[in-house]
Amino acid sequence: MGYIGKILKINLDDGNYEEQKIPDGVYRKYLSGIGLASYYLSREMKPFCDPMGPDNILGFVSGICTGSGALFSGRWMAVCKSPLTGTWGDANCGGNFAPAIKKCGYDAIFITGKSDSPVYVYIGNHGITLESAEKLWGKDSVETEEILKEKHYLKKDPAVVCIGKAGENLSLISGICNDGGRIAARSGVGAVMGSKNLKALVLDGYRPVKTFDRKRVREHSKILGGKIRSQKDFMFPDIALKVFGKLDAKTKNTSVMDGMLTTSVMKKWGTTGSINLSLENGDAPVKNWKGSNRDFHGLKSLKISPGKIAKREESKYHCYSCPLGCGGICKIDDLGEYSRTHKPEYETLNSFGPLLLNDDLDSIFKINELLNRAGMDTISAAGTVAYAVECFEKGIITEKDMDGLILKWGDSKSIIELLEKMINREGIGDILADGSKKASQIIGKGSEKFAVHAGGQELPAHDGRHDPGYALHYSVEPTPGRHTIGSYQYYGSFQLWREVKSLPEAKAGTPKSGMYVASENNAIMSKACSEYKMLCDCAGLCLFGIMMGVQHLNTFEYLEAATGFGYSPQEYMEIGHRIQTLRQLFNIKQGIKPAEMIQAKRASGDPELEIGPNKNKKIHIEEMAKKYWEIMGWDENGTPKPETLEALGIEDISADEFGEEEVEEYEL
Amino acid sequence: MIKIKIFCPAIFHNESMDEYGNMAIEDGACLKDVLKKLNIKWPLNKFINYNVNGFSAPLDQIIKDGDEIAVFSVISGG
DSSP, X not given: OOSOSEXXXXXXXXXXXXXXXXXXXXXXXXXXXXXXXXXXXXXXXXXXXXXXXXXXXXXXXXXXXXXXXXXXXXXXXXXXXXXXXXXXXXEEEOTTHHHHHHHTTOSEEEEESOOSSOEEEEEETTEEEEEEOTTTTTOOHHHXXXXXXXXXXXXXXXXXXXXXXXXXTTOTTBOEEXXXXXXXXXXXXXXHHHHTTEEEEEEEOOOOOOOTTHXXXXXXXXXXXXXXXXXXXXXXXXXXXXXXXXHHHHOOBOOBOOGGGHHHHHHHHGGGGGHHHHHHHXXXXXXXXXXXXXXXXXXXXXXTOHHHHHTTEEEEEOOTTOSSOOEXXXXXXXGGGGSEEEOOOHHHHXXXXXXXXXXXXXXHHHHHHHHHHHTBOHHHHHHHHHHHHHHHHTTSSOTTTTTTOOOXXXXXXXXXXXXXXXXXXXXXXXXXXXXXXXXHHHHOTTGGGGOOEETTEEOOSOOTTTOHHHHHHXXXXXXXSOSSSOOHHHHHHHOGGGTOTTSOOOOSSSBGGGGGSOOHHHHHHHHHHHHHHHHHHXXXXXXXXXXXXXXXXXXXXXXXXXXXXXXXXXXXXXXXXXXXXXXXXXXHHTTOOGGGGOBOGGGGTSSOBXXXXXXXXXXXXXXXXXXXXXXXXXXXXXXXXXXXXXHHTOSOTTSOOSOOOOEEEEEO | OEEEEEEBOGGGOOTTBOTTOEEEEOTXXXXXXXXXXXXXXXXXXXXXXXXXXXXXXXXXXXXXXXXXXXXXXXXXXX
């Protein structure tokens, strides 16, 4: 239960589709969401598949708790082989698309092949059609969504995901957009969609979603919702978090906090609420990871503070089933066509703010909307621009290379001009549109050290020198450069030891220096984060919900109520281990060498910073990665050991271990 | 004495709690007394966010054995 038991497979080569029933055994072993995707892609993806070729499989998956009444269960994911990293690729997004997949009668939609001309797929209760997207090609994601919603409006708006110009132009840092400014941004999933000449999916189903014990789900949601509603407003001004960040940087010890209290900050400011805290305690990378808060001091940081952003907020934005509403719709009169826009997230704010020493808040709003409409990942785009600025600073690229554009730290005008070149693949933008690693391989001249990435994906705005758990997960996740899986802060927030008795309780008040050691205990905590996040991505849950901790949002309770599988939390964590290992195995079969996915040296403190909260902080990332692999049951090269595969029951995923799958074929 | 558990940032840690946040406090103590042990006094206790077992609570709420008290948590992420 909790799942539909059926997937849709569309082949754009011949325009046919198949509905395939998935045996219960698959769900019992992999749940749904990313678990179902890891099972399906591992079975069906050819080794050494060209990620931009027709054989790559692009999947859209929904969570097993989505539609059950579980709060925070509105996340959907795009999955594929990433053209940016060559690894397992996925991108996670909110909005209203997740329930729409299940309402169409599927747990997942997998697309292969390539259409001869631009198309979009329409899926409704009365059928599935391929429609021409010739007139949509070239339009931005907001325009595309509006046109398709108007055209296919019945009793309500259909749910739409689409690519913008970046995806059409096969930028390897492009994503897939929905809800007028939400984006499944990472792994280059937009480029894969563009490579298939697929502009959009329009979902308009009305089928009910079954849940094993809806009453049990609702009871848990009622208590959780009550706690969230009871939190008092956050009374401090945003500058207080700056002071708190400075104090935090000076403390020598770790903290374990209760994520429920963070809801008041999230309600007030959304993810931008932590920008000043992060800048002062060393969590926020500055000046392409070589600077510190001294380069982006008080007067600058206050120009982009959450209070200033909140002043522009016209209304709150909630994803499906979210009681928090950390998003916002902002109105900015002097931004012309972009006057109504989604509030930038923390990642975008820091990446186009301190990372580039840019304190022009208007420009960050404009960039946010520009990239959301183009469907380009703000994290990777900013990392790539930062790489280009540093190359320009060092004379590696010149004004001539830039067609007259002069790049400078903090110059918002030139940043926007360069982004437009990247979106349109004009001049040097053609090289930069594929991210900093690929650009550095073309530009050369020692510029490789300015490209701050893991496995080809630009690093997000959480500095591992502040919390080495981030650095580890950037380096060892089967999707490298991912900040939403684990860190020592996350482990303290998740509080998994309450439900999984074998896990160590996080200690407060112990020296922070312990976080930098490649110890077994640290690796166990990181393994638990990986496993737990896999479960949450099976469930369709939001990171900001699970960060409250299992004492409030109990993922195991939601999973049990939705599925009725009768598993213990420990057994669910083993499913997480299975999925994480299967994704790693996917990488190995695609020829990936995990040791080459380790994050850029600069991000590990090589060379060490001489000033700021991360002064002299160095991460021994290779040792930490090896310890993580060991605890995961993978060998010293990061390859899952045969005995681990056997214990997890994934010795040979291509074998049909669940009996006959029923397939019905149709012509579009 | 009753035993309670505290979740708070390191800047509030002191000798009143152990490394797992366990704190012993007099039976009949209220939330205000707990904050006082963490050196959070007026006017800070009027503005700072806190809760008891996940629910917001008034400063005069009597604390029971086994209660979990969270004080001013700001977690960055996303």
